[in-house]
Amino acid sequence: MSGLAIEAVGLVKRFGATTALAGLDLSARPGTTLAVLGPNGSGKTTAVRIMSTLLLPDGGTAYIHGHDVRRRAGQVREMISLTGQYASLDPRLTGFENLVLIARLRELSRRTARRRADDLVDRFGLREAAGRLVRTYSGGMRRRLDLAACMLVPPRVLFLDEPTTGLDPRGRIALWELVQELAGDGVTVLLTTQYLEEADRLADEIAILDRGRVVAVGGPDTLKAKIGGRTVRLRLADPAAREAAARIVAAVTGVTPGRDAGQAGLVVPAAAPHVAPELLRRLDEAGIVPSELTVRLPSLEEVFFTLTGDPEGRP
Amino acid sequence: MTTMTPGRAARHGVTLAARCLLHLRHSPGQLLDMVVQPMLFLVLFVFLFGGAVATDWRLYLQFVLPGVLVQAVLLATVAAGAMLNADLTTGIFDRFRSLPIARSAPLVGAVLGDSVRYVLTTGVVLAFGVLLGFRVRTSPLAVVAACALVLVAAFAVCWISTLIGVLARTPQRLQMLLALVMFPLTFGSSVYVPTGTLPGWLRVWAELNPVSALADAVRALLLGGPAAGPALRALVASGLVFAVFAPLTVAAYLRRMRH
Numbered sequence: 001m002s003g004l005a006i007e008a009v010g011l012v013k014r015f016g017a018t019t020a021l022a023g024l025d026l027s028a029r030p031g032t033t034l035a036v037l038g039p040n041g042s043g044k045t046t047a048v049r050i051m052s053t054l055l056l057p058d059g060g061t062a063y064i065h066g067h068d069v070r071r072r073a074g075q076v077r078e079m080i081s082l083t084g085q086y087a088s089l090d091p092r093l094t095g096f097e098n099l100v101l102i103a104r105l106r107e108l109s110r111r112t113a114r115r116r117a118d119d120l121v122d123r124f125g126l127r128e129a130a131g132r133l134v135r136t137y138s139g140g141m142r143r144r145l146d147l148a149a150c151m152l153v154p155p156r157v158l159f160l161d162e163p164t165t166g167l168d169p170r171g172r173i174a175l176w177e178l179v180q181e182l183a184g185d186g187v188t189v190l191l192t193t194q195y196l197e198e199a200d201r202l203a204d205e206i207a208i209l210d211r212g213r214v215v216a217v218g219g220p221d222t223l224k225a226k227i228g229g230r231t232v233r234l235r236l237a238d239p240a241a242r243e244a245a246a247r248i249v250a251a252v253t254g255v256t257p258g259r260d261a262g263q264a265g266l267v268v269p270a271a272a273p274h275v276a277p278e279l280l281r282r283l284d285e286a287g288i289v290p291s292e293l294t295v296r297l298p299s300l301e302e303v304f305f306t307l308t309g310d311p312e313g314r315p
Numbered sequence: 316m317t318t319m320t321p322g323r324a325a326r327h328g329v330t331l332a333a334r335c336l337l338h339l340r341h342s343p344g345q346l347l348d349m350v351v352q353p354m355l356f357l358v359l360f361v362f363l364f365g366g367a368v369a370t371d372w373r374l375y376l377q378f379v380l381p382g383v384l385v386q387a388v389l390l391a392t393v394a395a396g397a398m399l400n401a402d403l404t405t406g407i408f409d410r411f412r413s414l415p416i417a418r419s420a421p422l423v424g425a426v427l428g429d430s431v432r433y434v435l436t437t438g439v440v441l442a443f444g445v446l447l448g449f450r451v452r453t454s455p456l457a458v459v460a461a462c463a464l465v466l467v468a469a470f471a472v473c474w475i476s477t478l479i480g481v482l483a484r485t486p487q488r489l490q491m492l493l494a495l496v497m498f499p500l501t502f503g504s505s506v507y508v509p510t511g512t513l514p515g516w517l518r519v520w521a522e523l524n525p526v527s528a529l530a531d532a533v534r535a536l537l538l539g540g541p542a543a544g545p546a547l548r549a550l551v552a553s554g555l556v557f558a559v560f561a562p563l564t565v566a567a568y569l570r571r572m573r574h
């Protein structure tokens with residue numbers, strides 16, 4: 001076997017006339033975090049549902065630690081946990097009862113089930129709500145309970161479909177910490193998200209989906225580099241020195257700088273990384289004081305829009 | 316851990332059946348419904364129509380209580396379908412499907428958990444009847460046999476309810492379909508009046524309706540009279556209903572399970 005924790009090969013899924021997945025390939029090595037980014041309707045949820053045995057593909061297949069999700073769904077289910085895009089809980093039970101129910105279905109003893117549920121209630125900040133019916137929960141509370149349910153038996157592979165949608169900032173940060181901790185424990189995490197910041201922060205690898213296909217895959221930095229060069233951005237303490245500074249920048253980078261939105265800024269695209277020290281030295285020699293000098297890669301937003309084509313998003 | 320054995324499957328089913336009892340505990344309204352509805356029917360029919368149907372309401376109570384018992388328990392089976400439908404149309408079903416549990420467990424759980432309702436309903440109707448003045452004219456053994464007969468029939472009929480529960484795409488359609496099946500089945504029978512008093516077409520239906528046989532059998536077992544014939548007919552009908560609707564339910568259910 002390939003030794004991959006997640007491997008999707010040529011997944012195809014159609015719903016009537018809609019092709020949700022058009023030959024999707026994904027892979028994640030054990031213990032890594034893979035973020036799947038894509039606009040609405042690009043097939044993220046469909047892919048996750050196939051990889052977590054909830055949906056059969058029309059073509060291709062996926063393997064979880066070498067087990068085919070189509071033919072060995074039972075084994076796959078032993079290894080995975082899933083938090084879907086919409087909470088999968090029983091609204092007519094309390095939060096605590098939901099956790100105990102799922103723990104019991106995972107065949108934990110009654111005592112262990114209650115203890116695990118108790119720990120997780122605290123961990124996910126649900127102590128006060130634990131005794132209330134889930135029907136009365138807010139969206140964020142449901143989401144947290146759903147996540148807690150995933151942790152009752154630590155999975156080897158965790159699927160999170162837009163896990164931070166609907167979470168408040170504190171909940172979001174708590175989730176990020178959880179994912180990082182799980183990754184540290186060797187859990188493979190596949191998460192879908194609309195937030196590039198989230199992918200940037202958590203993922204070892206990012207796959208960008210568009211219309212049911214992967215249009216780019218790689219580490220956050222690789223992806224950013226793929227899209228375009230760096231930008232050097234210079235701000236001056238004294239706006240009057242701009243002309244002099246512009247000449248220096250042009251001399252160092254070979255590009256005439258454009259003006260930043262602010263009055264005292266200069267921007268140069270596509271500069272080599274080593275220009276910064278050189279620039280600083282020359283500016284210093286000329287007695288020009290920069291208030292800010294940054295060399296940065298394009299943001300994932302820029303990468304995303306470049307690759308999926310349409311910054312306004314499709315209707 | 317990775318192979319599904321009948322023992323494991325049974326445990327999963329029982330765990331999910333216990334969930335039904337938790338539901339019941341959390342919705343006192345449902346529990347109240349379950350207890351109050353048969354009482355209401357009993358009071359309504361005995362005091363409203365009792366005088367008209369029989370010379371004395373006490374006589375009518377003797378006649379109608381076995382029928383109300385049959386109707387109440389059969390109507391209680393709609394809960395199994397409603398439960399499955401609620402599971403299928405909310406996210407919890409995805410959870411079940413992504414867990415390493417027997418695929419049968421949610422179905423087994425719904426049917427098993429529901430059986431508790433039938434037993435409860437049986438007890439409530441009998442107790443309330445006795446309170447109103449109903450008197451058993453046979454032996455305790457016959458009472459047990461009557462209850463067993465009702466429970467067997469309920470277990471068969473609940474598969475009609477589960478089939479509707481699996482097939483219905485919306486709660487409205489579920490309610491409509493359940494009513495469409497359950498009302499003619501229970502009211503169009505000898506539950507409230509002897510079939511001989513009914514007008515032509517209704518009489519034909521009521522005499523064909525196995526619920527009449529069930530009501531007659533329970534009546535005979537509680538009050539005396541020939542019970543064997545109607546009881547046998549009720550049992551055969553139960554067997555047939557089970558043989559037809561259980562496989563249909565399982566097939567429809569597996570289809571939705573697979574997606």
Ligand SMILES: Nc1ncnc2c1ncn2[C@@H]1O[C@H](COP(=O)(O)OP(=O)(O)OP(=O)(O)O)[C@@H](O)[C@H]1O
Pocket residue numbers: 015016018019020038039040041042043044045046047085
């Ligand atoms: N059960 C279904 N029946 C019909 N069409 C479906 C079904 N599920 C998904 N689709 C279609 O498949 C495509 C992909 O949907 P999917 O839910 O996978 O997208 P997504 O990337 O998760 O979107 P979002 O960001 O909005 O969650 C969409 O065009 C959607 O309309």
Ligand SMILES: [Mg+2]
Pocket residue numbers: 044045046085161
């Ligand atoms: Mg989605």
